Amino acid sequence: EHNTEQIYNEIAYPLVEGVTEGYNGTIFAYGQTGSGKSFTMQGVVDPSTQKGIIPRAFEHIFESIQCAENAKFLVRASYLEIYNEDIRDLLGADTKQKLE
Numbered sequence: 001e002h003n004t005e006q007i008y009n010e011i012a013y014p015l016v017e018g019v020t021e022g023y024n025g026t027i028f029a030y031g032q033t034g035s036g037k038s039f040t041m042q043g044v045v046d047p048s049t050q051k052g053i054i055p056r057a058f059e060h061i062f063e064s065i066q067c068a069e070n071a072k073f074l075v076r077a078s079y080l081e082i083y084n085e086d087i088r089d090l091l092g093a094d095t096k097q098k099l100e
Contacts, residue, residue, distance in 0.1 A: 039052065
């Protein structure tokens with residue numbers, strides 16, 4: 001009964017705040033096929049309340065970087081899919097290619 005904005009604010013926001021302070025952070029979406037993992041992570045652009053965790057986290061991180069003074073940042077992100085014991089990098093050039 002929650003929208004992705006509420007989920008982000010309650011669950012992901014504190015984790016991303018920690019990331020902006022220099023800690024590593026991971027969000028692990030696990031569940032049965034068709035249960036809403038991809039929607040929760042990616043969401044849709046319109047309405048904006050249904051943007052997913054990933055675009056919200058990117059906005060949050062880069063807004064924090066813009067506001068920071070006298071600091072350097074290195075941002076790394078990975079988006080992996082594990083399905084039937086195969087791992088794929090969903091941010092890679094070829095999302096169909098399996099990783100070792």
